[in-house]
Amino acid sequence: MRELITLRINGERYEVAVLPHRTLLEVLREDLGLTGTKHGCELGECGACTVLLDGVPVLSCLTLPLEVQDCEITTIEGLEEQGRLHPLQETFAELGAAQCGYCTPGMLLSAVALLRQNPHPTREEIKQALSGNLCRCTGYTKIYEAVEAAAERLSAARQGERQPNAALQP
Known part of the structure; x- marks a missing residue:
């Protein structure tokens, strides 16, 4: 029923x-x-x-x-916000982290959870966070690099939000 x-x-x-x-x-x-x-x-x-x-x-x-x-x-x-890809989706595409793409959605969501919890993960922490996601195509290196690049991008974006706008300064 x-x-x-x-x-x-x-x-x-x-x-x-x-x-x-x-x-x-x-x-x-x-x-x-x-x-x-x-x-x-x-x-x-x-x-x-x-x-x-x-x-x-x-x-x-x-x-x-x-x-x-x-x-x-x-x-x-x-994951997309206001019609834009999430920074992880962007770095996966830019760095060739997705091959066949089958594991990519699960990999991306696991990485999003990691970066929300730990904005500056080490390579070992990334490996641990993604250990439940199997990929048969990439060898994982590009995936780890994409997560690291997204962490840097997100950190830079957060820093930019904290910086006063120079155009508004006297």
């Missing part, structure tokens, strides 16, 4: 009738058309289905929608 639930995804509310055994991954992709979240192993081993649940990376293939009704869910579709 289907149950009507409300999910908060990428800042929007969705009412969805779900069967109790369906996973969040299935609901995102099949019911809501949010296909950026990838269907990988269904065993919680690859990280392709990673989404953020209240800012924390979780595997949507192991998560039941009934359990997350009171949470904010962020998918890859929710």
Whole structure:
């Protein structure tokens, strides 16, 4: 029997009738058309289905929608802001961190969570944060470099926000 639930995804509310055994991954992709979240192993081993649940990376293939009704869910579709790519998306593209792109959404969301928690991670901290996301194409080096570059970009943006505007100074 289907149950009507409300999910908060990428800042929007969705009412969805779900069967109790369906996973969040299935609901995102099949019911809501949010296909950026990838269907990988269904065993919680690859990280392709990673989404953020209240800012924390979780595997949507192991998560039941009934359990997350009171949470904010962020998918890859929710990263862009005001029509602009997130700095991580920009650096992934610029540095060639994505090859086939299948692991990229989960990798990006795990990296976003890391940079929100730790704006200046070391290479080892980046490796640890992304350890649940498997990539078969890149060898990870470009991915780590892209996360480091995004951390620098975000830090520079924060510094710019704190600097008084020189044009406004007497």
